[in-house]
Amino acid sequence: MTSLWLLPLPIIVPFATAVLAFLFRRGAEGRWISVMGSAATLVLGVLLLMEVLANGPQAAQMGEWPAPFGITLVADTLSAVMVVITGITGLAVAIYAVADITEDMEEMGYHSLFQVLIAGVSGAFLTGDLFNLYVWFEVMLISSFGLLILGGKRVQFDAGIKYVTLNLISTILFLSGIGLLYGTTGTLNLADLSRIAPTVDPGLMTVISMMFMVGFGVKAAVFPLFFWLPASYHTPSFAVSAVFAGLLTKVGVYAMMRLFTLVFTQDIAFTHTILLWVACLTMVTGVLGAAAQTDFRRILSFHIVSQIGYMILGLALMTPLAVVGAVFYLVHHIIVKANLFLVAGVANRIAGGTELARIGSLYKGAPFLAFLFLVPAFSLAGFPPLSGFWAKYVLVKASMDIELWIVAFVALAVGLMTIYSMTKIWGQAFWKPHPGGIVPTLTSLEPGERMALLLPIVSLALMTVLIGLYPEPFVLVAERAAEELLDPAAYIAAVLGEEEILQ
Amino acid sequence: MEVFVAIMVGALVTASVYLMLARNVLRFLFGLVLLSNAANLVIFAAGGLTPEAPPLIAPGANAPPEGVANALPQALVLTAIVIGFGLFAFALTLVYRGYQNLGTLDTDEMRLAEPVEAEKT
Amino acid sequence: MKSSLIVRAATRLLVGLLLLFSIWMLLRGHNEPGGGFIGGLIGSTGFILYAIAHGCRAAREALRLEPQTIAMVGLGVALAAGAFAAIPGDALFTGQWLFLWPSEGSKGVPLSNILVFDIGVYLVVLGSVLTLVLALEEEV
Structure with a gap:
């Protein structure tokens, strides 16, 4: 029961906070809801980490569909640590945003976009399914697009266009990689992939791994795919660029670490x-x-x-x-x-x-x-x-x-x-x-x-x-x-x- | 059947790369739309393509008959199309707003966020 | 910009039909083609048609709530439906069924949190499509 709910809660709480913060976006309540929600996410992250440290990797099957058919949420030590760090960054930036974000931006829904971003990041860290990872990447992308151009300065549109287009290419590569991987192995569950990967043609797996390397490489901003990052990170408000700088590229690094230790080791x-x-x-x-x-x-x-x-x-x-x-x-x-x-x-x-x-x-x-x-x-x-x-x-x-x-x-x-x-x-x-x-x-x-x-x-x-x-x-x-x-x-x-x- | 789809994916990617090499952001975006459709077709083909054998389970049976296409990639494609639709609707709005604010669709002239050294002084 | 008489006259009839059809689609969705997503799209078509015939302001007034708010409420409804599985102690998003008035030969009227989830999806799709379309309509 505990791990059954400890795993999805760091994703659900930010989403619920986003809903509440949006409904109260016209008053001062919105920003405090955001702070409280971030604090709750952090507490849940710490509880999850303690559980993982005490009892080893935890998994929960959403909707009680058994793996590898349903969506699995998994937390090993790395995932749990990343969720805690996400909580810390989220709370710090939520407090900072109380003073940094103008009322206009709050009315446009800054706090709820921010919470959706945190939910996406936590989801990406906790998921045990490759297609689900793609979905969390998109959740992060959509909310980061919104945050990036919130404020509507001219320079933000310039940066936004570069950020959006280059990130879209990366998600498309990621998606094609998923298609090829499914065609080759017949599964998208990461643990199942890790089991099946050694049995298929290693050459083909290496080709597919390259698609993932480039796709995640754009997200993680590695050479020579990083050009979108210095073009855009200095344009939004400071709270936004802090959370981008702290978390977004690291999700790409995390995804790379996960796949290149678990699946692509041929x-x-x-x-x-x-x-x-x-x-x-x-x-x-x-x-x-x-x-x-x-x-x-x-x-x-x-x-x-x-x-x-x-x-x-x-x-x-x-x-x-x-x-x-x-x-x-x-x-x-x-x-x-x-x-x-x-x-x-x-x-x-x-x-x-x-x-x-x-x-x-x-x-x-x-x-x-x-x-x-x-x-x-x-x-x-x-x-x-x-x-x-x-x-x-x-x-x-x-x-x-x-x-x-x-x-x-x-x-x-x-x-x-x-x-x-x-x-x-x-x-x-x-x-x-x-x-x-x-x-x-x-x-x-x-x-x-x-x-x-x-x-x-x-x-x-x-x-x-x-x-x-x-x-x-x-x-x-x-x-x-x-x-x-x-x-x-x-x-x-x-x-x-x-x-x-x-x- | 898969061969035809593979060729189609190749043609789509070729066309999209050609479009994405253009300086005009709008053409770039259209190239991106084509590329995302190519990616969707890749997933679609990954499930196997079998004409006249829908992945349906007859009443009373527990499993579909042999040789039907895998239905999961089709569900994945549907999700990907929906997400892609949302993203491109947003991207199109952004490019339109960008055009209003910056007055250009030429990527070479979009230097506001990264000014050239000479212009700064 | 004034739209033609034919569009306005047809809209009067069609909007109601489209909204009714969207709800029918939503309700039949569990075992047959349909569901919240399709229903939401059809429902938003109704409001978009209204916006084309009578202008965006009229459509916004007919909606009463802001489309963004509808989408966010929908997200909340869907989440609540998923989290409801906690009460019997199941995993997130596990289907919970309640059959009212069962009798011989029929299970009774089925009620489930899946329907609530679908209603949430309906609202999210309706709200987000209308947000985008109305924003674009007003600008171009």
Whole structure:
């Protein structure tokens, strides 16, 4: 009974919140409903994680149709951790949105779109069925389209067209891949696929895996498919770009991790070599792109791309340690990246822009904000004792263990380049005097607003420090997630039952 | 039968790639519509195509007769068509709004979100 | 823009028929072709026809509620129907059946949460199609 309902609830609660928030969108109730709903989702996520850690992977069959015929929801450690992180990001952004989102946007239904997005993300993390994953991707897409152009600035339409068209191509590729996979194997249940995949022609499976690699590659924004990301992430409101930056690309990474450990493992020498190249090139191009930018949010957008490379690197190496690194990186990155976009939002609010040439004096006027920027920024670059240090350390160690010296060097050099572009933000936005001659201070915000804007930033920064100082429990969970990914027997047993009745 | 559908998918993809290479966003969108139809046909063909053998179970029987097409991909295609319909309706509205706001459908001129260095100063 | 007399006269008859037909489609949907999705599409056709004949404002007034609200309420109804399975302790979206007044030879009048779910789908489709179409009509 518990797992039967713990699994679907992190999806249902955001949907129900969306309905309520929409009906109350004209008043202040809407935003508080959104905050309460996000808090409930987080609590449910934590309960689910505890259940999974105590009793191993959990599965629930929707409508009581037995797997592999019905839609199965599955939570192994990775899924449960991702649901918790989704809850944390969702709650942080929902609180931030109280001050950041204007009443016009609320009336257009911002909060309900946001909750539908969270539902889609949770659904994508929890589903055990490939076609259902496609449906959750579409739920996410539709709501992200709405969020991206909400506000109706000209630049948002420009960004929106690029985002929509390129993402549509990726979903079509994903869909064709599903068709081919079903034609080849006769099932779309992930656990069942994992069982059947070794019995069909490996060449054909590799071809199909390429369709999925490209489809998810666009979503995850890897080289050379990332162009939609820096073109669009700096245009919507800050709350929206924070949740996009934190969660959306990571769903693509998650889907890749799931499929390339569970289903497409016939020809690891071939597929994962491609992933290795993709990972290195993504890291390098992303960080070089960041170095060339002059806008707060665009630098951060390119950093997302370069960081995605690290996660794909962990998947590409496929050693137990590397997968631990990838999982750890995934978790750390979501917290840090969402936080940096939230800081950019406050900087925009008090200094009047995100174009680095037009702002300044933030260190002088708001040293607290400067400190809050430094924590995630250093963490992103991989400075001890913050969370990013351990994430990078594990990945670099994993690549040195199998003597891929060049890969380890690239990973370290990209970290250095990250610091370079972070110092650019630091020097321009925080140290340089404001070109308008004003000194932006946090006290220029109303007390209530200040609270709503700073509370999520402080909490996320504390989390970064906490992971950095006490990494052990987090690494243990990541290790367990990696174990389950590399040996999916427990996952399959949870979905199909102990004895495989349906041969 | 599958061979014909495969050729048809190939033709659709060719036409859609040709359209998507155009600079005009509207042509790009039409290319995308064709591509999504090609994807739907791929799924449809994956279930097997058998003329004159509908996947129906006769009254009193427990299973359909041998050799019928798999009905699940047809259900999947239906879902995909519905989702695709929603997405393209949205995309079309977006392009229309974009045209009103930006005054162009030429992708080369859509540089508002990513300004060229020279124009910025 | 004024539409022709023929359209307006025919609309008067057709709108009612279309809405009735859509509800009939919704109700027969469990075992025969039909259901919430088709019903919703047919129902929205009725309102779109009305909008073509009498203008979008008149259609919005005839709807009384905003189409977005209808869609969201529909989503809520569908969710509630799915979550109803929790009461007997089944998994989400498990069908629950209640047969009223059963007698010899007939199971009685069947009531199920599946019908409620279908009504939710009907409202979602009606609302979202009308949102899109009316927004486009008003602009172009």
